[in-house]
Structure formats: C-alpha cells, structure tokens
Amino acid sequence: MTTTPATGTPGAGAPAIETRDLHKRFGSTRALDGLDLTVAEGEVAGFLGPNGAGKSTAIRVLLGLLSPTSGSARLLGGDPWTDAVALHRRLAYVPGDVTLWPNLTGGEAIDFLTRLRGTPDARRKRELLEAFELDPTKKAGTYSKGNRQKVALVAAFATEVPLLILDEPTSGLDPLMEAVFTERVREAAANGTSVLLSSHILSEVEKVCDTVTIIRSGRAVESGTLDELRHLTRSSVTAVVEGDPTSVARLDGVHDLVTADDPEGTRLTFDVDNAAMGATLTELSRLGVHSFSAAPPSLEELFLRHYGDDVSDDGTPAGDGRPGGRHAAEASGAGAR
C-alpha cells in the first residue's frame, strides 16, 4: 500500500490528473464538452467555474463514478473507470454536498471512511477534530451542512495520500474554518500531495493554488499559472493628468476610459491590456502625470471577463467580501458609453 505521497507510484512523473477532449453527455445535455485538464504531480490546481459549468461532473468522471462518453482521462497513471479501486487507495475526496448516515455519529463516519482506505491514525483524527472544532459524538443526522463538510474534510485529511480531490469543499464553512482548511491544503502540498480544488470562490483558489483552469459549459476556457493568466488580463489604472486625455483613449489596448474633472487637471480611469502598458505609460507621462495607480487584476476579473452575465446573476464571486472597486469601475465604464 502506498502511503508515502508521490513515490513508488506507477507512472511517477506523469501528471497526477490528465484529461484530453473529455466529453460526458446526459441525454441531450453536454455536461462536459471537450475538457482538457492537467494537474502536474505535486501541484495545487484550482478548478474554477460557475455552478453548472461541469466541475462536479469532471470530478465524478475522475473518480470513476461516471464513465466518459468520449475522450481520455488518466489519474495517477491509471484509468479512473477500470482501476477505480486501486486508484482510490491513493486519493482522498471531499464532495461539495456531504450526506452522511443519519444514525452514525460524525466520529463513527470518519472512522468508517478512513478504515476503508487503510489503518487510521487516531492521533491525527483527534488533532483534526480539534482544528476543525467538530464534535464527533453527535449523530450525523443533526449536523449542519458545515459540520457535515467538516466530517468529510477530517476523513480526507486523516490519511496521507498522493492526491486530494476537493469539490467546493468549503461551502458551508465559516471564514475561520476556511483558514484552517487553507492551512491544511498548504501542509498537504508541502508534503508533495497533488491537489485539485474546485471552487467558484476566487479568493479560496488564489490563496492556495499554483495553477488555475477555468471551465465554462463543460470546456476549459483558460488555464495556466496565476501569473500567466494575469498576462491575459487588463490592469485597472487611475491617473490624474494635466493635458488633454483624448489621445489616451485612442491608444490600442485601452478600454472603458472615463474622465472626470479634478482640481489638479483631469482624472482618468481605464483598463489597459498589460501588453499595452508601456505605450500607455509613455503617453501619460507626456501629458504630465500628477498621480498614478495601477491595480493588478484579481481572479474575480478573470471571471467577469468569462462569464459576465452568469456571475452577476449568481452573484457569488461578487459577494466575495472584497470592496467592489473594480466592479464599480466596470459598471460606471459601461454606463459612460
């Protein structure tokens, strides 16, 4: 049995997860429509998308619960459907909506699940119960959603495995517990565990992930490291200049320019493609800059670009607890046109 992560696994060096052109159809619905997803060994990969984008379907294919309609999926060098049992010895999974056996206590459920995987470590279980502040003596039927989630998290972190698959694992957790969760994921990653973390909460992914794949309508629309993705995006700039700013609006790569009078001259707010940043700076300094600020894009912005409508309908990423400066800028920009 393999309990040491990332060693002695067949196909070591191969990606922990790799899907190519993965399709899954339910009747006429295409839940997955050519998904490419790669999680390198030892990497913490974010899997972002709005509800219904196909995140859970992809994960269930990876777990061998669903068989793909076409395309390939590899997990730790094995086939998720035919090698399910062998593969599951080396991974732990936390679903987004945990249901438990109502007549078992939380502690019993944790023991049962960890024993299925191997020999549980009682000390580790105690330590995790304490960290997540979970009372294991209550019947699972009386647990809140957050507490059911904790049961699954404790069971998943209780054994050391080479791969963690987490499907929106923090839904129902309060911010304090989210912090505990983040810490545990970092710890696992430091030990060489590969992690696939699906979420529609950007800050969660930003905190722990090395790479991000964004999925929409069953296919990956972007993927790369956080830095790579930021290259694709625009920075938001606020500047006060003395001269006539119309020349800035004419520059390629400048979007949504809004001007306003300012005691010092003219206040400009706009978005600029990072590729056009140099030219923009040149032009601004020619106009005489009084003040200047540029903010790097947050993942929220990646989201807004990809699913502008979905997100505002759903409201989840916007309700992430951050000041909505960027949204306001976008909104006012749109309004100004």
Place this chain on the structure above:
Amino acid sequence: MSAAVATPSGTRAAPRGGSTLTGTGALVRFVLRRDRVRLAVWAGSMVAFYAYFTFALDTVFADEAAQQGRAAIMETPSGIVMGGPGYGLDHYTTGVAMANEGITWVVLALAIFSVLHMVRHTRAEEETGRSELVRAAVVGRHAPAVAALTTLVVAQAVIAVLSAFAMVAVGDLAVVDSLAMTVGSALSAVVFGAVALVACQVFAAGRAAVGASLAVFGAAFVVRAAGDMRETGGSALSWFSPIAWAQQMRAFVDLRWWPALLSVVALVVLVVVASALASRRDFGGGLVAGRPGRADARASLRSPFALAWLQQRGALLWSCLGLGLLWFASGTLLPEVGSMIGDLVAENPAIAQVFGTDGTELSVAFVALMILYAALCCAGYAVVMAQRPKAEETSGRAEVVFSHPVSRYRWLGAQVLVAGLGTAVLLAVSVYATWLGAVAVGWDDQTFGDYTTVVWTYLPALAVFLGLVVALYGWVPRLTGLAWALLAYTFVIGMFGGLFDLPDWAFRLSPFDWVPAAFSGEFSAGDVAVLWGAAVVLGVLGFVGFRRRDLVTG
C-alpha cells in the same frame, strides 16, 4: 431606527399584524402541494383496505354459522389482542366484525401516517434547515406546526369519509355506523399525531420523535388489549387507550358518539402542551438534548458489509419482533380456526375451492395459507431492503464510499447479502413463531421438521424477489418499484388463483407457485433449482449492470 424612536411616547413602532400563526394558510397549501402524491397514496391504500376487508368478510363469512365461528375466535385471548373488545359477538355480522377487529389495525395504520406526517412537516424540516428559510419569511412561530396539524386533520377527514363510503358501497353497511367507525378511528389516529407534535418539542431529532410516538402507540395497544382481556366490552383500564375510544363507540352494535369526544379533548390538551413547550425551546433545539453518541466507531465497523448491517439491523429487529408476535398469536388460533374452516367449507363452495374439500387436508391447507401470508410479508421485506442501495446512491452516501477503495461489486454485494440474510432470518422467525404458537395450544399435527422444510423451500422463492430488485437496480434503477407488481401478482395468484380458470403459465409466473405447498406439497428438485437459478441469474445480471452504469448522483 431613528424614525421609529421619534414617536411621542418614546416607544418604537412595533411591527403589526403578526401573530405566532401568521402564514399558516400559505403553509397549509404548501404542505398539500408538496405531499399531494404521498397523501393520495395513503388515502387510496386506506380506502382500499377498508373495501377489501369489508368484501372479504362479506363473501367468506356470508351466513350466520360462519359468522358465529369467527366470533368464537374473537373470544379467545389471541382474538382479543389482535381484534377488539368483543361487542356484538352474539350476532357477528360484517359490520360488527369490521368494528371489532378492524379498528385496531386501521388506527395502527392511520397513527403511523399521523406520526410521520407531523414529524415530517415540523421537526424534520427544522433538522434539515429547510424551515429556517420558511421561518425567516413572514411566518409565525407556531405556523408550521398548526399547518401540519390542519393538513393532517383534513387528510384524515377525507380518508374517513371515503372509507365509510367504501364500506357502504361494498358491504351495504349502515351509513351512520360506518361513518362512526371511520371517524372514530381517524380521531384516535389524530391523537397520536398530536403526541408526535409534543414529542417533536421534546426531542431534537426527528427519528427520536417518531420512535417516542410509536412507543406511545405500542403502550396504547398493550393497555387496550390488557383492559379488554379482563372483561368482554372492555374494563376501566381499556379506557386509558385512545384506540379504545374508537372501539367503544360500539359502531354497528349500539352506537354512541360520546367516546369520540375523549379523542377531541385529548387532542386539545396535547396541542396546548405542545404549544407551551414550543414557546420554551429554541429553534432547532429540543427540551431533551440529544444523547452524545460514540466519538469513535466500534472496531467492527470497517467494511461495507458492517455498514449495511448497521443500516438494516434496526428494521430487521423490529420486523422479527412484530411479525414474530403476529404469527405466534396466529399460531395459537389454529385449533379454533381449523374447526371454523371445516364448517365454512361445508357450506361455501368458493371457500372449498381455496382450501379443498378433503376434511383431513383442510387444517393443513389453512396452516399452509398462513405460511403463504408469512412468506408474502418476508417477500415484502426483501423488496424493501433490496432497494436500500438505491436510497444510499440517490442520497449521495454511496458516492462518498465509492471515492474510497471499494469496488461496485463489493459494495452492492454487501448490501444484497445483508438484505438476503435478513430475509432468511425473518422467514425462519415467522415460520417457527407459527409453530411455537401452534404447539403452545396443543396443535402438533405438523412437526418441527415439517416447518423447517417450509423454511428452506420458500427461501429460493424469496431470493427471486431479491434478484429481481437487484437486476432492476443494476439496469434501470428508476424502476426497482416494479418488484412490488410481482409481489401483488404473487399475492393474487396465491390467494385467489384457484378461483379463476387461468392458463398454467399464469401460475408459473408467480415465484411461490414453484414452491411445494407447505406440509403437503410434493417436493420437486427441479422446481427448486429453477428458483435458485432465476435468483442467481437475475442477481448476476444486476451486478453486471451496476458495474457498467454511471452512478446516479445529486
């Protein structure tokens, strides 16, 4: 805030027009909408039960001799426990028998319905957190409970009226007496619903509330039986049981309405108590804190089999206890029933077709019929338990297990094995309980060995039911309920097959037709092999299908 403070008196303007009952009307409509199928099925089943019971009594016990034979049974201790206080035994017509024997069982069914309905719409809603959404809206604190009770009373009233109509239509019984019986039973059942409402305030867990309420019913059952055992027509003790309040209306004998008032009074008292308790507790809390359970699982809980056993053992225990007592009591009735059947057959050719005409075989045929009933109950248990994997799967619990190193075969195998073993145990308990009851009253025409033969000859037929559910589950999990159709068919063929002129294959479709008739049938190794073969093929088919298909996930 500041605007509110600015009133002259210095008091804040309190929101007006709200009471603890606000929103009840909307919730009533919501319950009816949500439960329309559930309520319809309960109502339909109850009315069908009334109609069937009336029809059976009316046709089988058509003349006075037969009726008095039945009355003689109802005078025995077992007859009193399973029947009623014994009003009108000297002139035991269909209506009298309905009221004397039927009420206990009708109230049992309706009480279970009441308890489940009340817990489902009050405590269970709080437990799942759904009612948090509802209560956050413009809805008073007591509104969900009152809505649940209102819908319960409406449902019970509809069932009572329709059932009375069924009795009148099928058995041509007196309208007022029929109505008295059904309304009295419904009121008695509503009392148990109110008990559940109180239990919901006391216990934080819905399951505990259901358990406590059914325990109260159990106590009421025992009190009524013990009270009625003391003297015909019931003693003072009987009156402590809500079941007696329906029986003491003496429908079809010497009707009086006032005992129904006891149910109404009890209902009001219980509702007041529940309301007082409800005001004292927090949302989601109970007066009795849930007992803390084990922090660590027993060492034995380490496999899908152990989990399946843990999930099914409660149902198995209660089925064994309930059915075991039922068949034991039935066994003790054998001597009386044997002689009664003899009289019946002599006068009713239809019954002769069911039991045969040979006097010596008659009693044997009757025991065999009881065994058939017992086996049908076991088949029902098999169908219910074999559908457990489906509940595990659709709830998402199977998904968690399957993310661990557990194969589809191992998981389904564990579930089916526990269901199968449970069915076998229940069959053995039922059959040997009948034997024990019979032996206890000196009826020893059939030996222990004869009963043992019955157990293992019926086993493969029950396995076919299990196999059918597994096969359906493996390929079309939506249709596992079809196994109930086979069970219904088996029942009809087993009970009435002889009355119709059916082709041979129609009999052979029933798994029980391949089982030699208990105590008399010719044993055929070929038939047994066919049954085992069918069960195994169906089971294997199901496993193959389950390995191939997608898991149904939320």
